[in-house]
Structures are given as C-alpha cells and as structure tokens.
Amino acid sequence: MIISLIRTFLLYLVIIFAVRLMGKRQISELQTSELVVTLLISDIASIPMQNTGQPLVSGLVPIFTLVAIEIILSVMMLKSGRFRKVICGRPIVVINDGKIQQSELRRLRMTTEDLFEDLRQNSIVSISDVAYAIVETNGKLSVVKKPGKDSVTPDMLQLVVPDTGIETVVISDGVISETSAKLCKKSVAWVEGVLKGKNLTADQVFLMTANTAGDFQIIKKEGKTQ
Known part of the structure; x- marks a missing residue:
C-alpha cells in the first residue's frame, strides 16, 4: 500500500x-x-x-x-x-462576409446548433451581427462583428482613457504576495502602509488588489473586526 x-x-x-x-x-x-x-x-x-x-x-x-x-x-x-x-490543420472560415459557408460546416461536421452555441459563447445573439466566424486549429470559434454591430470604443469617440496599469492580487486570505506587489510596481511596505491607513492588518484581509496607478480595493474577512 x-x-x-x-x-x-x-x-x-x-x-x-x-x-x-x-x-x-x-x-x-x-x-x-x-x-x-x-x-x-x-x-x-x-x-x-x-x-x-x-x-x-x-x-x-x-x-x-x-x-x-x-x-x-x-x-x-x-x-x-x-x-x-x-500537424495542426488550418483555420476554417464558416461565416464569410456575413454569409454562412455551408460546405465548410459540412466538412467540419458542424451542425447549425453547434455554430449558434459557439456564437452565444462569444456573446452573439443574432447571426446578422457577424461579419466573419473562423474555427481555429484548436477548435475554438473566433468571431468578428460587423462594423455597425461592434461595441463602441474610446478610440472611436476620440476619448483619452487613463492607463492604470496591471492589477494584481497583493493579499490573498491574509497573506501578502511580494511577487504580485512587484508586478504592479508596488512594495510590501506600500501594502502595509495602505493597511495601516485603514487600521487593518494583513490577517484581517480576505482579498486586496492593487494596480500600477496606486488604486486598490480591500475586502475584509467575514467576522474580522478592525
């Protein structure tokens, strides 16, 4: 044994x-x-x-x-x-310029139900919104929406969005991660300083995230008091 x-x-x-x-x-x-x-x-x-x-x-x-x-x-x-x-095959276009490629679906043995399921998983509720859909070599479906159906981005509105950098988990269940702190260009001393300003200790914190810009979010452990 x-x-x-x-x-x-x-x-x-x-x-x-x-x-x-x-x-x-x-x-x-x-x-x-x-x-x-x-x-x-x-x-x-x-x-x-x-x-x-x-x-x-x-x-x-x-x-x-x-x-x-x-x-x-x-x-x-x-x-x-x-x-x-x-070895891996090639990507196959199953919707080309808004038109379903029926021959390619038959070649992939992919039913229309399979296609619509994959579209829904890509947050597509209407096939009329799709310009291109490609079955990648790993079997996943990549979708490109039609220009008028795509989400509006700040670039389209010519807006300047501040760069807050990467956000990482610097405290998980009371334990400070020095590696995660360095990843968002912060130090353990910075994390401890933030906690001190909130009258908290690390063991009272369930989750703390921080980003490069210095923004942070703290979720205390349930039942823990300051």
Whole structure:
C-alpha cells in the first residue's frame, strides 16, 4: 500500500513537470498533437500506478519520450508553417462576409446548433451581427462583428482613457504576495502602509488588489473586526 502511494506521488510530480515542459495551455486550447500526447501520458502513467510489480522506470521512459517528441514537434512547427499546417490543420472560415459557408460546416461536421452555441459563447445573439466566424486549429470559434454591430470604443469617440496599469492580487486570505506587489510596481511596505491607513492588518484581509496607478480595493474577512 505504501509503495503504491509513493509511486503514485512520484508519477504525479513527473506528470506535472512534463506538462510544464510542454507549456501552459488550457485543455480547450490544446492543439491536436498536444492533446494526443496528454492522453497518452495519462494512460501510460496509470499502468505503473496500478501494477506495483512493474518497474517505475517503464512508465517514466515513455512519458519523457512523448514530451521530447512534443517539444521537437513544437520547434519544427515554429520553423515551418507548412509542417504546422500538416500537424495542426488550418483555420476554417464558416461565416464569410456575413454569409454562412455551408460546405465548410459540412466538412467540419458542424451542425447549425453547434455554430449558434459557439456564437452565444462569444456573446452573439443574432447571426446578422457577424461579419466573419473562423474555427481555429484548436477548435475554438473566433468571431468578428460587423462594423455597425461592434461595441463602441474610446478610440472611436476620440476619448483619452487613463492607463492604470496591471492589477494584481497583493493579499490573498491574509497573506501578502511580494511577487504580485512587484508586478504592479508596488512594495510590501506600500501594502502595509495602505493597511495601516485603514487600521487593518494583513490577517484581517480576505482579498486586496492593487494596480500600477496606486488604486486598490480591500475586502475584509467575514467576522474580522478592525
């Protein structure tokens, strides 16, 4: 039992390391090759977890082989657009200049219900608002609205919007993050100074965000008093 727990923990760490090597992506954003490698790694890792009689290295070698293959393929795709197209395919336009491309939908085996579901997830309630819709190589739908249907931006109104910089979480559940503070060009001393001005201590704060301009927001822990 102890051996199984140790093997499972070691394989868990190895898989985390392997995924970190391949890069940060959400499952929905995985390219075809990345998804295949991820599925294979999960299957391979389950074998030495369940069979304690099998050497642990028999699971580690295939995992790192797959990771190496994926990294090599990624480099090759960076160097060659043609090779990337072979592995990942190409984006497909399913709405072109406001017109649904029925042949492309059939090619993708994508129903009109699938199309409308993806449009709703892009905050589109009427297909007449869409100028272009493109199914990307990772399967997600990118949408470009018609000029008259797009949201008004400050640039269109010739307004100058102040730049407040990046906003980060500088305190999470009572713990000050020095890294997040530096990211928004602030220091731990600055955070502590803000708290002192509000008669608060870090352990009384559930969440505190701050941005480069010095704006901040504090949410106290429930039940905590000043």
